[in-house]
Amino acid sequence: MDSIGSVSTNRRELLKAAGIGAVGVAGLPLLSACTGRSAQSVPSPSASLLPAPPGQVEPLLDRQKVTDALAKLDGQIRDAMERTGLPGMAVAVVYRDEVVYSKGFGVREVGKPEEIGPDTVFQVASVSKPLASTVVAGVVGRKVIKWTDPVIEHNKRFALKDDYVTRNASFADLMSHRSGLRTASGDLLEDLGFDRAYILGHLNQEPLDAFRSSYNYSNFGYTEGGQAAAEAMKMSWEDLADEVLFRPLGMSASSYRHADYEKASDRATIHVPLGNKEWAAKYRRDADSEAPAGGASSSVRDLAQWLRLQLGNGSYGGKPAIDPAALQTTHVPHAVSGPASAPAARSRFYGLGWNVSYDDQARVQLGHSGAFNLGAATAVSMLPGEQLAIVALTNGRPQGIPEAITAGFLDTVQHGSPTVDWLAFTAAVFKQVDESEKPEVDYTKVPATPSPAGRNSAYTGTYENSYYGPLVVLEQGGKLAMRMGPPGRPTTFPLTHFDGDTFSFESIGENANGLAGALFAGTGGGSSPRVTLDFYDRTGLGTFTRAK
Structure with missing residues (x-):
């Protein structure tokens, strides 16, 4: 808020x-x-309700x-x-x-x-x-x-x-x-x-x-x-x-x-x-x-x-x-x-x-x-x-x-x-x-039979965004995470597989509303070209493109 x-x-x-x-x-x-x-219900003007002189207000209390x-x-x-x-x-x-x-x-x-x-x-x-x-x-x-x-x-x-x-x-x-x-x-x-x-x-x-x-x-x-x-x-x-x-x-x-x-x-x-x-x-x-x-x-x-x-x-x-x-x-x-x-x-x-x-x-x-x-x-x-x-x-x-x-x-x-x-x-x-204020997608409800994710290397790398700055997707202990924010003090968000090329992460800060989604574009057997963070995409600025 x-x-x-x-x-x-x-x-x-x-x-x-x-x-x-x-x-x-x-x-x-x-x-x-x-x-x-x-x-x-505002009283109509009358002789007893003439307005006060300019700059003055007649108190009622x-x-x-x-x-x-x-x-x-x-x-x-x-x-x-x-x-x-x-x-x-x-x-x-x-x-x-x-x-x-x-x-x-x-x-x-x-x-x-x-x-x-x-x-x-x-x-x-x-x-x-x-x-x-x-x-x-x-x-x-x-x-x-x-x-x-x-x-x-x-x-x-x-x-x-x-x-x-x-x-x-x-x-x-x-x-x-x-x-x-x-x-x-x-x-x-x-x-x-x-x-x-x-x-x-x-x-x-x-x-x-x-x-x-x-x-x-x-x-x-x-x-x-x-x-x-x-x-x-x-x-x-x-x-x-x-x-x-x-x-x-x-x-x-x-x-x-x-x-x-x-x-x-x-x-x-x-x-x-x-x-x-x-x-x-x-x-x-x-x-x-x-x-x-x-x-x-x-x-x-x-x-x-x-x-x-x-x-x-x-x-x-x-x-x-x-x-x-x-x-x-x-x-x-x-x-x-x-x-x-x-x-x-x-x-x-x-x-x-x-x-x-x-x-x-x-x-x-x-x-x-x-x-x-x-x-x-x-x-x-x-x-x-x-x-x-x-x-x-x-x-x-x-x-x-x-x-x-x-x-x-x-x-x-x-x-x-x-x-x-x-x-x-x-x-x-x-x-x-x-x-x-609940998110549009409830990422706590993972599909009973989710589509598998690609290999971690298909998602890792640096993605560019002129508004939020770079987003780095990395592997930590065999699992994916993403890092974004000001240089020198970014925030790391662990990523949890949801379905196919979609992962969830916990939103943070005054406007946080629970789990949000990281939606990677299809890899087609290679590397994902971009990712959209739905929580950060409220005005269409939340898509990050893989750096060349």
């Missing part, structure tokens, strides 16, 4: 259809979308409603953790420029006593995206770039498959996922361990959908936007985020460097579920290659300061920090992420690093989720007109838990108690998504 977070195309599309949006892609669903209320909801938040969090066995979570709430809630629950790692607190550092996955658009807004505010600038003006190496798109794709295009790059472009290169420069340098081989009239969540398209902004400032992305956002707001626990997360003394380890409410810390997730899109780590104490900046229209502690016009541009729709499915339904939108939606009172709601299939799930949601925001970070694989907490809190603020069992709703959606 997230990068989220990156996730598979199926996961993103199903979650968008459910109104949640993709993990690592989307923010919270509209409360009305799941409670049966339609756009028709009062402090007592927020206070009452906060009193129930502990119980909602503990209930979600008890129902799922989730190891740990941290939550913060900001209201009217005040951090009114900041707590940790559970443990940093299963089997160890260290507890989570407001300062515990989590990998935030795709919540990195609205953080990143804040950083880029800072660069726009300094008039170094404009949102409408073609990124190639600031990164001469930028290239996509279509020359017109290469010359015209702007920061806004890339950071609203409307460049035409398809979902998951570059993600499988990341799983293999390729670095940011390699992946961005090979996006020009990825097929494109319609420029500016399609929406496809793309971690590396988004990363290119952040990277180009950093190059315009003649800095690394990581240093730029420190200078523009983290240091000015005192976010000392926040970083876009995985090494900083790893060395944090108060750090939440990522977990995957084993079943029956049991979890295990099995994986490590280094998202440095897609840092602007998914590589940030932070604490809820730090993120609360960032939410104060967001709700403060670029001001922090009463002082300007980010240009308000540049920041506001991130909060408005730039792409239609979920077209309305019926006349009375509402469409969903993507801004710049934010999902943008509107509720029954026509209030804007901003949000984003983040997830790593390898063990992290996060969510943030804001009602800017109410000066209210909540962020939830967890150290467990996505099951809809942080989304349920953030949606449940906002629902409680407005209605006194949740109108939906949010955890049941989000868990059902995520379960459906997980079930949809």
Whole structure:
């Protein structure tokens, strides 16, 4: 997944259809979308409902409603953790420029006593995206770039498959996922361990959908936007985020460097579920290659300061920090992420690093989720007109838990108690998504009488691919294996015979979904001329040709 977070195309599309949006892609669903209320229930204008003056929003909530909801938040969090066995979570709430809630629950790692607190550092996955658009807004505010600038003006190496798109794709295009790059472009290169420069340098081989009239969540398209902004400032992305956002707001626990997360003394380890409410810390997730899109780590104490900046229209502690016009541009729709499915339904939108939606009172709601299939799930949601925001970070694989907490809190603020069992709703959606991610061919079911394979020497050798690089098929202890990935640190995959010239191997990384196939072309008594790896062929780039 997230990068989220990156996730598979199926996961993103199903979650968008459910109104949640993709993990690592989307923010919270509209409360009305799941409670049966339609756009028709928005009050008609009247003398008592005249719009507020430009730049002002008349709040509908009062402090007592927020206070009452906060009193129930502990119980909602503990209930979600008890129902799922989730190891740990941290939550913060900001209201009217005040951090009114900041707590940790559970443990940093299963089997160890260290507890989570407001300062515990989590990998935030795709919540990195609205953080990143804040950083880029800072660069726009300094008039170094404009949102409408073609990124190639600031990164001469930028290239996509279509020359017109290469010359015209702007920061806004890339950071609203409307460049035409398809979902998951570059993600499988990341799983293999390729670095940011390699992946961005090979996006020009990825097929494109319609420029500016399609929406496809793309971690590396988004990363290119952040990277180009950093190059315009003649800095690394990581240093730029420190200078523009983290240091000015005192976010000392926040970083876009995985090494900083790893060395944090108060750090939440990522977990995957084993079943029956049991979890295990099995994986490590280094998202440095897609840092602007998914590589940030932070604490809820730090993120609360960032939410104060967001709700403060670029001001922090009463002082300007980010240009308000540049920041506001991130909060408005730039792409239609979920077209309305019926006349009375509402469409969903993507801004710049934010999902943008509107509720029954026509209030804007901003949000984003983040997830790593390898063990992290996060969510943030804001009602800017109410000066209210909540962020939830967890150290467990996505099951809809942080989304349920953030949606449940906002629902409680407005209605006194949740109108939906949010955890049941989000868990059902995520379960459906997980079930949809099975590979097309079940390579665990070997034919009862498989056709024999050729001799090992018919398959061994080096195969070329301009996108993934060379693939070496070799013999180890009488069995076949293949090796691919970055020079100096490739991954070796043992191959198991399946049927005829087809072998299976275990997929790896954030997007892994079990056994995949290595389909060798017929040998005809000689050497196989090519092999297609179906797991790596999602956009037609997974065929490797034997080197001459």
